[in-house]
Amino acid sequence: MLTDRQRDLIKATVPLLESGGEALTTHFYQGMFARYPQVKTLFNQTHQAAGTQPRALANSVLMYARNIDRLENLGPLAAQIVNKHVALQILPEHYPIVGECLLRAMREVLGAEIATDEVIDAWGAAYQQLADILIGAEAQVYDALAAAPGGWRGGRAFRVARKQVESREITSFYLVPVDGGAVLRHQPGQYIGLRLNVDGQDLRRNYSLSAAADGRGLRISVKREPGGVASGFLHERVHEGDELEVFPPAGEFVLREGDGPVAFVSGGVGITPTLAMAEVALQAGRPVTFIHYARNAQVHAFGEQLRQWRERFPQLKAWVVYEDGQPEGAEPATPPDALGRPTREQLQAWLPDTDTLHAYVLGPKPFMAQVKRDLRALGVADARSHHEFFGPAEALA
Known part of the structure; x- marks a missing residue:
């Protein structure tokens, strides 16, 4: 239990975290990987190199310090951390390593004059408090996933039953359990974790589930990232019949229950979780608006699926926008409805005029920032406008 004095010391470090938090967390990761290389597998090194992981951790530490005496304000942040940890199988034994580092x-970044023994003791107590909260919450999720019909704990072997090229950049993997058992019915919008061995290197990655749950298998749709070790391995070296180690579904960016109208606005590979969400909403008879932005026909995935939905579900209103014109030799399943970048005018024309609409937005960070601003300007309250990041969460500035 933190003392009042320790809370005051934590809050006194807030200005330092506001100005130098990212330098602190960058130094933290460098030191941790050097001292404990076995935990490096738990972190995407692309996010490390880009600075998004240190930036996200700095924001989390800052938010924790600001709310040290009112932890209920952390709400969504805590849920995001728990779900990311569950998908990567973070365990109690990992927490002491992080705390020590x-x-x-x-001490090393702030210096002995600022990071006194008393300050370090206060932060040690604060870290242990947070670790206990997260460990307890994660244990509940692990137990629930193991106890659910078709659920499991830890890694489970799945076979690639089918590998389907969806576009020049995206390929789908249809996975079925090697043990022949049932598969947990995930919530639409969730993701799974994969444990990969790439040339002796242990990697863990999260991938969105791009189809509604059927109790028999899972589908992920992976974009090949330039220089991406894991995505390149999946695209080039994983074939039908191969086995993958899969961690149970997780994630709080899910379709809210109800019968009201929903809209899905996606950019690029952001279409993957919105497909599962839209499929469930359409099957439930809900009014659905589906708006997707792609660079061009060659990289536009799932155009044929969208065309079939248009024919099958009369309550679906769908639009596709290409940033570029149609490349020579590319024949999309359905011609785009517009060309260019996203605009507020498009959303105003295509979204239903209702104050009960829930909108789900996923794509590159600048894309989401613009769409979220436009939704707010068009009267979609923040409480009904939902988004998620692929990778570490960041501020949508």
Whole structure:
């Protein structure tokens, strides 16, 4: 239990975290990977190199310090962390390593005059408090996933039953359990974790589930990222019949229950979780608006599926926009409805005029920032406008 004095010391470090939090967390990761290389597998090194992971951790530490005496305000942040940890199979034994390295980084970056023994002791107590909260919450999720019909704990072997090229960049993998058992019916919008061995290197990655649950298998649709070790491995070296180690579904970016209208606005590979969401909403008879932005026909995935939905579900209103014109030799399943970048005018024309609409937005960060601003300007309240990041969460500035 934190004392009042310790809380005051934590809050006193907030200005330092606001100005130098990212330098602190960058130093923390460098030190942790050097001292404990076995945990490196738990972190996407692309996000490390881009600075998004240190930035996300700095924001989380800052939010925790700001709300140290009112932890209920952390709400969505805590849920995001728990779900990311579950998808990657973060376990209680990982927490002492992080705590030790974080406190060491504070001493080394802030210096002995600021990071006194008393300050370090306060942060040690604060970290343990947070670790206990997260460990407890994650244990509940692990137990629930193991106890659910078709659920499991830890890794489970799945076979690639089918590998389907969806576009020049995206390929789908249809996965079925090797043990022949049932598969947990995930919530639309969730993702799974994969444990891969790439040339002796242990990697863990999260991939969105791109189809509604059927109790028999799972589908992920993976974009090949330039220089991406994991995505390149899946595209080039994983074939039908191969086995993958899969962690249970997780994620809080899910379709809210109800019968009201919903809209899905996606950019690029952001279409993957919105497909599962839209499929469930359409099957439930809900009014659905589906708006997708792609660079061109060659990289536009699932155009044929969208065409079939248009024929099958009369309550579906769907639009596709290409940033570029149609490349020579590319024949989309359905011609685009517009060309160019996203505009507020498009959303105003295509979204239903109702104050009960829930909108789900997923794509590159600048794309989401613009769409969220436009939705707000068009009267969609923040409480009904939902988004998620692929990778570490960041501020939508």
